[in-house]
Amino acid sequence: MTTIAVLGAGSWGTTFAKVLADAAVLGGHETTVRLWARRAEAAAEINESHTNTTYLGETALPEIITATSDLAEAVQGAEVIVLAVPAQSLRSHLSVVRENLHDSAVLVSLIKGLERGTDLRMSEVIEEELGVGPDRTVVISGPNLAMEIAREEPTASVVACADELVAEHVAALCNNQYFRPYTNTDVTGVEIAGIVKNVIALAVGICDGQKLGDNSKASVITRGLAETTRLATVLGGQLETFSGLAGLGDLVATCASPLSRNRTAGRLLGEGLTAEQATERLSQTAEGMKSGSAVVELARQHQIEMPICEAVVAVLEDKLPVDRLASLLLARDLKAEGK
Numbered sequence: 001m002t003t004i005a006v007l008g009a010g011s012w013g014t015t016f017a018k019v020l021a022d023a024a025v026l027g028g029h030e031t032t033v034r035l036w037a038r039r040a041e042a043a044a045e046i047n048e049s050h051t052n053t054t055y056l057g058e059t060a061l062p063e064i065i066t067a068t069s070d071l072a073e074a075v076q077g078a079e080v081i082v083l084a085v086p087a088q089s090l091r092s093h094l095s096v097v098r099e100n101l102h103d104s105a106v107l108v109s110l111i112k113g114l115e116r117g118t119d120l121r122m123s124e125v126i127e128e129e130l131g132v133g134p135d136r137t138v139v140i141s142g143p144n145l146a147m148e149i150a151r152e153e154p155t156a157s158v159v160a161c162a163d164e165l166v167a168e169h170v171a172a173l174c175n176n177q178y179f180r181p182y183t184n185t186d187v188t189g190v191e192i193a194g195i196v197k198n199v200i201a202l203a204v205g206i207c208d209g210q211k212l213g214d215n216s217k218a219s220v221i222t223r224g225l226a227e228t229t230r231l232a233t234v235l236g237g238q239l240e241t242f243s244g245l246a247g248l249g250d251l252v253a254t255c256a257s258p259l260s261r262n263r264t265a266g267r268l269l270g271e272g273l274t275a276e277q278a279t280e281r282l283s284q285t286a287e288g289m290k291s292g293s294a295v296v297e298l299a300r301q302h303q304i305e306m307p308i309c310e311a312v313v314a315v316l317e318d319k320l321p322v323d324r325l326a327s328l329l330l331a332r333d334l335k336a337e338g339k
């Protein structure tokens with residue numbers, strides 16, 4: 001019997017709990033999936049009606065998912081702990097996890113954000129707070145819009161861990177008829193890809209809000225991938241990761257989809273809303289809005305040029321009028337494409 005705890009019953013946490021439960025049924029594994037919801041009413045709805053209507057409408061959740069609003073209870077005895085809370089709140093949740101952590105538990109981050117103040121990736125926050133090694137820290141990232149996966153539309157993803165056997169174990173736990181995981185050992189590259197694509201999706205959304213067309217958006221996506229790759233490789237990430245599912249795959253899905261909260265937030269900014277107004281309008285997590293400034297700070301520390309991310313952050317901080325973003329990017333000095 002494997003006990004898996006999923007912390008965060010928002011759109012991705014709930015959907016991923018369903019992915020795990022469906023994988024258990026398909027694979028004939030004896031698995032318990034516990035889902036931690038911040039609100040007691042959400043936990044009650046999941047237990048009684050097997051739905052989480054706030055995030056997933058009428059999607060029917062498998063009955064082997066049980067929910068609780070008691071974080072310590074959710075974590076107790078769990079061999080696998082999946083983290084699906086907003087990036088800026090992860091550290092505060094980990095103090096409760098630490099007190100109830102199973103000796104050999106594996107920690108799996110679904111989170112695509114960078115911690116403000118420390119500029120740490122989520123795997124680094126987990127290792128620092130829980131004192132676990134990279135062989136127990138896993139990151140899952142890819143073109144994974146929760147709503148599509150909740151409808152069981154096929155997708156693929158990347159399960160990354162420094163220890164390939166641990167990645168294979170977690171991949172087996174989430175492999176089902178609509179979710180196909182590939183393993184990877186490039187945790188840094190996979191994580192940076194997921195973090196920065198949210199900032200690039202904000203830029204693409206701004207193009208939408210400014211009524212710019214597909215050439216502009218394709219240029220932002222492509223140059224966005226170039227700046228993401230520059231940052232990741234300096235931090236130790238592998239180049240190949242960026243032509244894979246966590247790199248190009250996620251960038252395309254997020255930047256193309258009206259389901260993306262980051263792209264939607266960008267569109268609202270492009271239409272003239274402030275960052276605060278756009279966040280209020282969304283009601284769900286758009287990680288790029290908070291992580292953007294940490295990404296830019298990290299890039300500066302490593303002397304990496306990230307002009308698109310810089311411009312997005314300047315808009316978020318009200319330092320650049322949104323209608324000047326495109327002209328600012330176009331006025332930069334000419335350079336060779338590969339540089």
Ligand SMILES: NC(=O)C1=CN([C@@H]2O[C@H](COP(=O)(O)OP(=O)(O)OC[C@H]3O[C@@H](n4cnc5c(N)ncnc54)[C@H](O)[C@@H]3O)[C@@H](O)[C@H]2O)C=CC1
Binds near residue numbers: 014039110112285
């Ligand atoms: N929704 C999606 O399609 C995907 C999301 N992700 C990532 O998963 C992570 C979680 O995202 P979602 O589930 O989509 O977010 P969401 O906004 O739908 O849900 C967040 C959940 O965290 C809970 N929470 C706990 N502490 C919180 C706090 N201090 N402030 C706000 N909420 C708090 C909320 O109650 C809620 O249940 C993010 O890092 C996101 O980038 C990754 C892939 C796909």
Ligand SMILES: O=C(CO)COP(=O)(O)O
Binds near residue numbers: 143198261262287
């Ligand atoms: O990460 C995602 C898809 O892979 C979800 O993107 P949003 O957070 O912008 O909705």
